[in-house]
Structures are given as structure tokens and as C-alpha cells.
Amino acid sequence: MSDMPGDTGLLAGRRGERSGAPRDAGPAPEECSIVTRGLTKRFRGGQVAVDALDLAVPGGSVFGFLGPNGSGKTTTIRMLLGLVTPTAGTWELLGRPMPDGMTAVLPRVGAVVEGPAFYPYLTGEANLRRYDAADPAADPRTATARIGHALERVGLTAAAGKRYRAYSLGMRQRLAIAAALLGPRELLVLDEPTNGLDPQGTREVRALVREIAAEGTTVFVSSHLLAEVEQMCSHVAVMRTGRLVAQGTIAGLLARETVRIRVETPDVAGAAAVLAAAGLTGIRAGDGEADAELGAEEPERICAALVAAGVAVRGLGVRRPSLEDVFVGLTGEGFDVDG
Ligand SMILES: Nc1ncnc2c1ncn2[C@@H]1O[C@H](COP(=O)(O)OP(=O)(O)OP(=O)(O)O)[C@@H](O)[C@H]1O
Numbered sequence: 001m002s003d004m005p006g007d008t009g010l011l012a013g014r015r016g017e018r019s020g021a022p023r024d025a026g027p028a029p030e031e032c033s034i035v036t037r038g039l040t041k042r043f044r045g046g047q048v049a050v051d052a053l054d055l056a057v058p059g060g061s062v063f064g065f066l067g068p069n070g071s072g073k074t075t076t077i078r079m080l081l082g083l084v085t086p087t088a089g090t091w092e093l094l095g096r097p098m099p100d101g102m103t104a105v106l107p108r109v110g111a112v113v114e115g116p117a118f119y120p121y122l123t124g125e126a127n128l129r130r131y132d133a134a135d136p137a138a139d140p141r142t143a144t145a146r147i148g149h150a151l152e153r154v155g156l157t158a159a160a161g162k163r164y165r166a167y168s169l170g171m172r173q174r175l176a177i178a179a180a181l182l183g184p185r186e187l188l189v190l191d192e193p194t195n196g197l198d199p200q201g202t203r204e205v206r207a208l209v210r211e212i213a214a215e216g217t218t219v220f221v222s223s224h225l226l227a228e229v230e231q232m233c234s235h236v237a238v239m240r241t242g243r244l245v246a247q248g249t250i251a252g253l254l255a256r257e258t259v260r261i262r263v264e265t266p267d268v269a270g271a272a273a274v275l276a277a278a279g280l281t282g283i284r285a286g287d288g289e290a291d292a293e294l295g296a297e298e299p300e301r302i303c304a305a306l307v308a309a310g311v312a313v314r315g316l317g318v319r320r321p322s323l324e325d326v327f328v329g330l331t332g333e334g335f336d337v338d339g
Contacts, residue, residue, distance in 0.1 A: 010339060016048045026056045026247070027056050029056070030260075031058055031059055032095075033057050034187070035055065036054060036055040037090050037091070039076065039086055039090070040086060040087045041072075041075050042087040048242050050075050051240055052088075055237055059204060060218055060236050061233075062213045062232060063221065063236070064223055064229030065237055066226065066229045066236055068224055070241075072222075072241075075103075077111075077220075080220075081111055081189065107183060108187065109189045110177075110185040111330060112176045112179075112189070113191045118172070118176075121163060122172075123161050124159060124162060127164055148314065150178040150179070150182050154177050155204075156171060168201060169204070170197055170198070170200055170201025170203075170205060171204075174208060187219075187220065188218070188219045189221075190220070194228060209221060226322075229323070234250065235249050236249075248327070251324065253326045256326060258293045258321065259319065259320050260294060262290075263275070263315070265268065265288070268286070270291075274305050275290060278296060278301070279297070280294065294318060
């Protein structure tokens with residue numbers, strides 16, 4: 001998704017405070033499915049759950065809304081959908097200012113926010129039929145086709161006649177997504193869709209999210225799992241205690257970090273000299289290994305230079321930064337990947 005608007009990592013908050021912060025303003029608001037400005041929620045008792053949030057979710061993106069438990073993700077999603085009233089700030093969904101545009105926009109938005117209430121003794125299909133019948137905008141004459149299509153979209157056609165209680169956790173979550181997809185949706189909002197799922201269920205949901213996005217629906221998905229967001233999303237925003245730490249494309253955020261080359265060798269001094277001669281910087285000579293910032297240099301050229309210089313190479317590796325490295329760099333602390 002390299003043609004996304006704003007294909008650079010963005011620092012959140014007041015730009016320019018941090019030296020070297022990109023000054024890219026991000027995607028234009030009219031290209032965004034979700035825009036928030038200064039969105040804030042202070043609960044009674046004074047706790048600020050979401051603090052002056054500025055989000056820009058480009059249309060067509062799979063946008064990961066990442067943060068540890070309690071960082072304000074669910075509260076944000078509930079504000080976006082009109083389930084919680086913000087204390088301050090404004091927001092737009094699909095180009096319409098909220099909450100005024102709610103009635104017009106919400107039919108174009110699918111959401112799985114709380115665990116959906118499905119009847120265990122009904123089949124998946126019958127449960128969807130109940131959901132569909134409860135929607136006053138849904139034409140009952142086309143219900144069967146709509147339900148069939150939703151089941152097909154989430155890969156549950158073969159299991160449509162099974163009772164919900166016999167569904168695996170992954171199938172249950174896929175049924176919840178099917179319920180959110182009963183109408184044609186331009187935006188799908190999922191709050192921690194893989195929470196509590198086993199690895200198989202997680203894979204199913206991840207694949208489904210990618211498919212839905214490939215069909216053109218913008219997906220806004222919250223998660224406390226870094227690796228999951230890295231695998232599933234084109235964009236990410238990171239929350240920490242109610243505040244936005246960073247947002248942008250994953251590629252853009254990763255590009256901020258340095259790729260390093262590491263040489264395992266008994267001749268550390270010789271290796272360091274070759275790395276320096278190749279013009280690499282940030283050289284570190286350790287116990288049995290030397291490493292340096294690779295920059296735009298090609299690892300195979302470094303390998304050839306080491307061999308040509310007679311340096312005995314036991315191992316050679318290129319370390320590409322992970323999203324976690326980015327967050328450590330941005331926040332100065334680690335991210336609890338397991339929540
Ligand atoms: N109704 C409420 N009244 C008071 N405080 C609340 C309320 N709802 C949430 N909070 C608090 O606001 C903060 C943010 O909670 P929120 O549920 O939005 O975080 P989250 O990132 O979605 O975490 P989780 O994944 O655990 O739901 C938390 O400290 C939470 O205790």
C-alpha cells in the first residue's frame with residue numbers, strides 16, 4: 001500500500017519539538033475516513049482517558065490503533081461511534097462532521113466493539129437473520145442474499161447451519177464481523193478483534209481483515225499487540241496513557257530506524273576497519289563481533305570487502321528494525337507486546 005497518502009512516519013503532538021521530526025502534515029482530511037482534532041474524554045472523577053487526540057485515518061488503509069490495555073483505545077472508538085460523548089474536540093467520519101452526520105454516516109460504518117450478543121442455540125445464519133431483522137434500514141426481501149453474502153465474505157458459508165455454541169473462537173469472531181458487514185460498509189471499526197483468540201483464530205481474523213481491506217473498505221482496528229498490527233496494517237497510531245505517541249504508515253515509521261549490519265568474527269579489529277573503509281558509520285566493536293549502520297550500502301558488498309581483506313567471517317547478519325524498535329526510539333521505553 002505504498003500509494004497511501006502520507007507515506008511517511010509522523011510524530012504525534014507538537015511538531016518540531018523533537019529534532020529531526022518530519023514536518024509532513026499527513027493525509028489531507030478529505031482523503032480520510034476518520035479525522036479527530038483535540039478529541040478528549042475526561043470521565044467523572046477526573047480521569048482523562050483520551051487526551052487531545054489528533055487522528056488521520058486515510059481512506060483504504062488498514063489502520064492499527066495500538067496501545068497497551070487502558071491507553072484509551074476503546075474510549076476513542078466509543079466516541080467515534082457516538083456511544084460516549086467527548087469532553088472536548090471534534091471528529092469526522094467519512095468526511096462528515098460528527099455527531100451531526102451520525103444518522104447519515106453510521107449505516108456506512110460497520111463496527112464490532114463489544115462482544116456481540118449471539119444466541120448459542122441458534123445457528124450462525126439464524127443469528128445473522130436476527131441481526132438483519134433488527135436493522136430498520138435493511139430490506140427484508142433481500143435478507144437471504146445479504147446474509148448469504150456476509151457469511152461468504154467471512155468464510156462461514158459451510159458452517160452457516162451449525163449452532164453458534166459449536167463455533168470455535170475464531171468462527172465466533174468472524175460471525176461478529178459478518179454481522180458488521182451485513183450492509184455495504186465503507187469503514188469497518190474493530191475493537192481488539194483477536195482478543196482471547198487462539199493462534200488459529202488470530203490467523204483467520206487477520207486474513208479476513210486483509211481481505212476486507214482488499215475489497216476497498218477502510219479498516220480501523222485496535223490492538224494491544226505490536227506484532228499483530230505490524231502483520232495486518234498499513235498504518236498505525238500508537239496510544240500511551242490516553243495520548244498519541246506516533247502515527248503514520250508502518251513503512252514510514254520503520255524507515256526512521258537504522259538498519260545495522262553485524263559481523264561475527266575472531267578478527268573484530270580487522271572487521272571494524274573494513275566497515276570503516278566502506279564508509280559505514282556507528283561502528284561498534286564487541287566481543288567476537290562488530291556492527292555498523294548499513295545505510296544505503298549493500299550487505300553483499302560489505303561481505304565481499306571483508307573476504308577480500310582476509311577477515312575471517314563466522315556470521316553476517318542484517319538487522320532490520322521492528323515496530324517495537326521504533327517505539328522504543330520514540331518513547332524511550334519498551335512496549336509491552338503481550339499487553
Ligand atoms: N466509564 C468509565 N468511567 C471511568 N473511567 C473509565 C471508563 N471507561 C474507561 N475508563 C478508564 O479510561 C482509561 C482508558 O480505558 P479504555 O478502555 O479506553 O482503554 P483501552 O486502551 O481500550 O484498554 P482495554 O484494551 O483494556 O479496553 C482506563 O484507565 C479506564 O479505566
